[in-house]
Amino acid sequence: MTAADVETVFRAEYGRAVAVLVRLLGDIDLAEEAVQDAFTTALERWPRSGVPPSPAGWIITTARNRAIDRLRRETTRDGRQAQAALLHASDAPPEEGPVRDERLRLIFTCCHPALAVPARVALTLRLLGGLSTAQIARAFLVPEPTMAQRLVRAKAKIRDARIPYRVPRDADLPDRLAAVLAVVYLIFNQGFEGESGLCEEAVRLGRLLAELMPDEPEVSGLLALMLLVESRRAARQDEHGTLVPLPEQDRGRWDRSLIAEGRTLVRRCLRRGRPGPYQIQAAIQAVHSDAPGPAHTDWGQILRLYDQLMAVAPSPVVALNRAVAVAETEGPAPALTLVDSLDLDGYRVLHAVRADLLRRLGRTDEAVRAYERAVELSESPAERAYLTRRRLEIAPSP
Incomplete structure (x- = not known):
């Protein structure tokens, strides 16, 4: 032991x-x-x-x-x-209510409408996953002291307002759903960054939510999104533990049962005609899963889906992902212009994307600096190994 x-x-x-x-x-x-x-x-x-x-x-x-x-x-x-x-x-006797699972009940309970949505999500991540303040701050792309203050204020508001911790009623669930979905997705993302067991827990919670609220298309959309991303886990690292980006992955190692389940959910969402952010992201992942190889990826459709996502849920991170699709459809130069307009200096993915675009444009010195910045910001050994390798490929150390 x-x-x-x-x-x-x-x-x-x-x-x-x-x-x-x-x-x-x-x-x-x-x-x-x-x-x-x-x-x-x-x-x-x-x-x-x-x-x-x-x-x-x-x-x-x-x-x-x-x-x-x-x-x-x-x-x-x-x-x-x-x-x-x-x-x-x-x-x-056990407390009655529609939510029976202890962890899912805690999420709904903490996502009280008296708290701002970011505070609800941050507090629930702290309680549910035992994540550190630093980990939650990285998920929200804010400084650690800012997140620490946010958590303290959320707890104080709950205490001072005497917000009860009780099982929410059926009527309470829809008003809390957006924050609950955000919590589950952030748990999934934290697991994808390397926190053991969190991806599986997020998928489990997603399935419970789908059973609890089968008529909510965003619930199905989130579950589909997680299943399609999770389907690639086995192909995401090589035998040395180095990150393998999606275009380079062995698609034969993708989990076809998860892909089939995810696609079914995406089709079900499309028939409902009520698109939301998670459904659109799931549709993007479904397009990737449809392609037998990277050369067959329908980047035009992916770009259109990102345009739709920017219309319903604009954010700098969505804009960055859209820029990747622009690079594949229009070339690296217009994509780099979009990337350089984003205020995401502390976000490692921006520097990794920027490094790749600069590399494709032949701007080697700038690409090296961008790779070094991405490595500096990354905490994942697999990701750091991949970024370091790419940097050495264009400018070997003396």
Whole structure:
């Protein structure tokens, strides 16, 4: 039993443990502290005693006991009442509501309309995935101190406004859906960046959402998007652990069952005629999956889909992805003009795209500097290895 084993359990069970404790306590900070204390205890005990038969149950029970110990030290009447409620919580009947899964329930609960959407998403990522403030800040493309303040303000607003942690009613779900989808997609993206188990968890949550809200096309769109991207996981790195970009991937290693499921969902969305951002992104991925090879990719259709995406959900990142399609349809020069107009200096993908366009234009010195900047910003070993290799291909080190 090693620290890495505890880390594996942490990634798999942190979100569910916090979800259970938040439901019992109604207090974010106390729930987080109790679960973190439980994992600290596991790190001390499990190497000697071994992993218990039910690691998740052990963590939840230990965290609950830690919370009770803390509440016992409270001297206020409210503290004693909270302690009594927690002591009897395990005997209470389960809370009724449309959302049965603990983690999905926590997402809907935290995505309260009293909070701004970015705050809802950031807070839920912190609670559900145990992601650090730095990781969440990178996902939002904001400085870490900015994200830290956002999380503190969100928790304070929940506490000061006495926003209850209860299972949302059916009528509450549509108003919270946009933030919930954003959370699930960011969990997926964080997993795609290398956080073990998060992609699988995001897909699981996507399937639960599709069962819960089958008439919401954006739910189906998000699930389709995740399935189509996830289908390429096996081909995304070579035997040395270096990133393999989509045009260079061995398409024989793509998961055809996930592709078929994703395509079916995309077709279903198209028949509904209510396009939204996730559906459009899923359609873009479906076009990639339709091509037997990179030379057969219908970049004209992809560009049209990005035009549609810019109309319904404009953002600098979408504009950057659109520029990649422009490079394939109109050439690298007009694409570079678009890229250089974007305010995304801290975003590694911009510098990687810019480096490739400069390379294609023969502007080697500038391409080298762009590759070096992309490597500097990347935290993925696979991605850094790929970018370093591309940089050396155009300008070998002396």
